[in-house]
Amino acid sequence: xxxxxxxxxxxxxxxxxxxxxxxxxxxxxxxxxxxxxxxxxxxxxxxxxxxxxxxxxxxxxxxxxxxxxxxxxxxxxxxxxxxxxxxxxxxxxxxxxxxxxxxxxxxxxxxxxxxxxxxxxxxxxxxxxxxxxxxxxxxxxxxxxxxxxxxxxxxxxxxxxxxxxxxxxxxxxxxxxxxxxxxxxxxxxxxxxxxxxxxxxxxxxxxxxxxxxxxxxxxxxxxxxxxxxxxxxxxxxxxxxxxxxxxxxxxxxxxxxxxxxxxxxxxxxxxxxxxxxxxxxxxxxxxxxxxxxxxxxxxxxxxxxxxxxxxxxxxxxxxxxxxxxxxxxx
Numbered sequence: 306x307x308x309x310x311x312x313x314x315x316x317x318x319x320x321x322x323x324x325x326x327x328x329x330x331x332x333x334x335x336x337x338x339x340x341x342x343x344x345x346x347x348x349x350x351x352x353x354x355x356x357x358x359x360x361x362x363x364x365x366x367x368x369x370x371x372x373x374x375x376x377x378x379x380x381x382x383x384x385x386x387x388x389x390x391x392x393x394x395x396x397x398x399x400x401x402x403x404x405x406x407x408x409x410x411x412x413x414x415x416x417x418x419x420x421x422x423x424x425x426x427x428x429x430x431x432x433x434x435x436x437x438x439x440x441x442x443x444x445x446x447x448x449x450x451x452x453x454x455x456x457x458x459x460x461x462x463x464x465x466x467x468x469x470x471x472x473x474x475x476x477x478x479x480x481x482x483x484x485x486x487x488x489x490x491x492x493x494x495x496x497x498x499x500x501x502x503x504x505x506x507x508x509x510x511x512x513x514x515x516x517x518x519x520x521x522x523x524x525x526x527x528x529x530x531x532x533x534x535x536x537x538x539x540x541x542x543x544x545x546x547x548x549x550x551x552x553x554x555x556x557x558x559x560x561x562x563x564x565x566x567x568x569x570x571x572x573x574x575x576x577x578x579x580x581x582x583x584x585x586x587x588x589x590x591x592x593x594x595x596x597x598x599x600x601x602x603x604x605x606x607x608x609x610x611x612x613x614x615x616x617x618x619x620x621x622x623x624x625x626x627x628x629x630x631x632x633x634x635x
Contacts, residue, residue: 309367309393311468313521313551314338315544316512316534317371317396317440325575326538326588327365332567333544336552338367343398345411346374346383359390362571369394371440373401375410375421377428384429384437395433397426399441402476413476416445419457423464430465438468440512440532443496444475450496458500462507470510470532471497498527518543518550525551539591561592562629565620573617583610586620598627 315322315330317340327339341361348358349372361368370387372395374380384395399422401412415422422439429437439461444450458469473492477485492514501509510530515521521531537543545564548556558564572585586606593599605623609615 309338310336310552311338311394311508311510311530312336312525313547314369314470314510314530314532315340315537316532317341317343317398318534318538319343321538321588323588324361324365325580325585327368328362328571329564329568329588330537330541330544331364332558332564332571333541333556334547335557336548336554337544338369338394339365340369340371340396343371343373343401343412345409346372346376346379349383349386350379355386359387361391364571366391367393369396369438371396371398373398373411375415375418375425377425380425381428381432385432388433388435392435394436394438395429396438396440396470397422397429399439400472400476402445402478413442413445414478416441416448416453416457416476419460422457423460426461426466427464436468437466438470439466440470440472442472442474442476443493445478446475448475450475450493451499454496454500455503458504458507462504467506468508468510469500470512470530471500473497473511473513494524494527501528516543518546521551538588540594541589541591542594560630561596562624562627565589565592565624569617569620572620576616581611582615582617582619583607586610586623593627596627596630601626 315337319342322340322342330339344358349355352358370392372380372383387395398412399415426437443454473494473496475490497509497511508529510532511524511528512532515524515531515533516536524531542561545556545558548554558567575585576582590603590606593602602623605626609619
């Protein structure tokens, strides 16, 4: 298992950071910490089969499970299950702004209930030996970004959490959709930087709007770690530069074609397990973004990957449409 270091991580993203995406990401970076999609406590405790929600490939380590929930007993039980399944970290979602999770007291609305989060975190910490971390916003609605954030961090840290990944914008739970909450209101990186300066004993990571590894390095002058979301999914080749630029180690592949070929045995194995080709290859559609032949690659997979009996030949044919060349990560 690679050394566990959270300097750079890929954010949990619903419908995107599936086990297939994470396995593909691992062909590009050995060192990045990967997160699952948010999984609710109800899904783990009452869903069946549990493999559907918790299954992963060993190649994905280091790997964190993000939980959605607020009941301390259920969160503690799920954290223990996560540890038993082999996850390296369990993370509590205190940042998702969707109406569906608000109604179940999950996600960003919990920023208005720091004492409840603290009770849950304490229960989780007592149930496991792996790290328990929190991903949150800098505030919600009309909260004061300074006083209320400091209060939230203090109360939850006192309960045993020493690692916070902070999405550097407020969540507006009234009047904005989840999609709008990804871009509105503006990012406030300096607020996260001040949090780190005021709480040097805590691990403070930053998330939101970061698109290049140069930006990551600049952020690491101010905080302990950087989490990248949409850009790491839509432009996955970004990950190929993580190991060298942020960890000082050579990355696992030298070209996009090499990454695709390295992923081929995994695709074959998943197809044998009954997975659909398009469910796997949809995560590679951005691999050749901006490259000659990239559009043809995407079109071929999109038009053929969903057909009955679609197999590795479809993937190989799509790859043949892209001229092979050495490419450097952005």
